[in-house]
Amino acid sequence: MSEFVDQHESTAIGRVVREYRAAWPVGCCRVDTEGRMQQAYDWPGGPTGALWTEVLGRAVSEAARWGEPVVQYGPAGVLCWAAPLMHNAQLRGAIVAGIAESVLFPTGINEPIFDTRRACVDLLDRVEAANLTNAALLQHRRDEAQREQHRAYALHAFKREASTDLRRVYLRQEPELLAAIRRGDRGAARIVLNHILVIVFGAAGERFDLLKSFSMELVATVCRTAVEAGARPEQVLGENYTALQQLAEIEDIETLSPWLCDLLERVMDTIAHHPDSAATMLVNRALQHMREQMSGPLGRDDVAAAVHVSPAHFSRLFRRVTGQSFSQTLRSMRLDEAARLLVQTDRPVGRIAAETGFVDAAHFTKSFQRHTGQSPTAYRQARQKASVEHE
Template sequence: MYSILLVEDEELERKFLRHLVENCGRPVRVAGEAANGKEAVELAEMLNPDIVLMDIRMPGMDGLEATARIKAKNPAVEVIIITAHGRFSYSQQAIKNKVSDYLLKPVQPEVLAEALDRVITGLEAQPPGVERFLATAPALNAAASDLVKAIRYCDAGTARQSVNRLVDGFLSETGHPDREQLAAFAFEMLVTAGQGLLAAGAGEVAVSSQQNDLAREIKNISSLPGLVAWAEKVYRVHISWVQEHNATGDRAVIRRVQEYMRRHYSRGVTLEEAAGYVHLSPAYLSRLFKQKTGSSFVEHLTALRLEGAKELLIASDQTIDQIATTVGFKNNSYFTAVFKKREGVTPSEFRARGQADGSRA
């Protein structure tokens, strides 16, 4: 007997689904009901169901996000998506690979029965060693989490490393995987990559459109090299989408970084610190900063320090040493060298010229 978790925010529709499940004539039972995505995630962790019937449109956490979180905890669970719009699909090939299904509202009894038959067949045929390898391997959970972050922040280097760790962990669990095991693992990786798009602000339609072609290609994976090549394509496609659609968001991020630098330049703010402030990897922030401003992070930081120094040279009676320390330079010699290179005069000459101009005014 297979357990089912029903997830539907409309009470009447949830009761209707229970009725369909209880009268479908399949070896299934309703283990629990959830009225929203948050409840679904919590109940799935408690009940550990074999199957989840998931409405895609719910307030708060929608069905797509709930699905991603549930499968992150339990990759073996089969999720059947229910939608009134017919817009969500990882592709027909994903269904054929015995990993999921989707149904259109109003759900017809015979259609639900057919979907359950496909899912149950997949559960029965699930090869040992694969069904819960992500859930039982903390190192792989960490690699999956890193892949999500790498896609969200367009960090191709980290994404590649995460994919390699996932593949290595998969091989350590399975030894010599067959085609079904390769397909099951590939879909789990695709779901994980989709979480990266969701974290970057993509909607369900965007995730679906990016993943349909990739899911169709799963049937062609017959070897480890084929899996690795496909996995590399997965993260590149997902990162490309984020880069193309986050131009406005990127500009806002750079403005936040620049403001943070203005507030903290005097104490020696670092690229790593600024990256942490906006939740980006240092490597990605460095590239993005140069792309959006035309100058490097260090060049911009130096310019801020020199502007602050010029103000103090004119408006204060601090010594050159004191000013150098105040704006974040470690010693007077380096400060003087940088100042002269940028301004064409030494700090002392700049101060004298500014005071002379002030006296004439």
């Protein structure tokens, strides 16, 4: 075991496994790069033979390849997923989680006892937080996989449209790209730019002069939008000047496409590095989503997915911008809205509880009293009395 991990890493791995298993009803194991089991923690797969080694090895390689866990189906009906363990760029094995299919789906294939997608994300987040893997490299691989996927979608869309009007094709896509830049949404901006490049480059054919003309216009538009989004003008002007110089020297499509993608990353960096721009805009979008969806079940992971960031990164940004955790803010938001409805409407307390996302009236009443010092009924009566006396 010493050739796989040192004592410090072994302790950190053990802690990650304990905390993860406290959050999810799964067994875990630690494996090397070939899928050979190094240590088991209530592993549900029974005896581990050659077939299990093959499945676990595939779970490790697929997670490393795509930058995230991929669910595998193993012997004895066990589902498993892996989070890679890495030292710099070297893959050193993985922590693998597993659960029997019969346990995950006790009442039917459409009713799992938990969301495996969230369980996969949580395992990777914990491994990254413990500094047991190369988070930046895995993120790069996820981005690359997503780019390839969206290129394929865009190519399919282009073939379906069969448009040859370069400017019309670009202008149809431009608003979505600029909207993503304005809100600091790097992931969405990448997707739209990839879509534009596939369609525009396809429409231009061999006319490289048209592509360079389009690229000059795109550079100017992207830089101008970055300033509108909060980037420092002097930074963006410098980026714009450098970009136009570099563009003049590009002589082939193979160089132009990745160069435009790199330009977008640099421009998005100028927004992200402005202390009051991208993070604040992202959190504002999250808060808006929370206000719109708070009447139903709403978790941190749901909101993180809605604003296209990982749950762990979302939590850090959210606390940095608001000074509160996600759960504290959501609870206050729901209770403040409930207080407004109590005063401004005559709806029953139970209905208000349901409309503000509480599972039942008793839970709502207890939370409301702790928040305001009064029961919902007493709060309503006191405010109505004060209103009458004021009149």
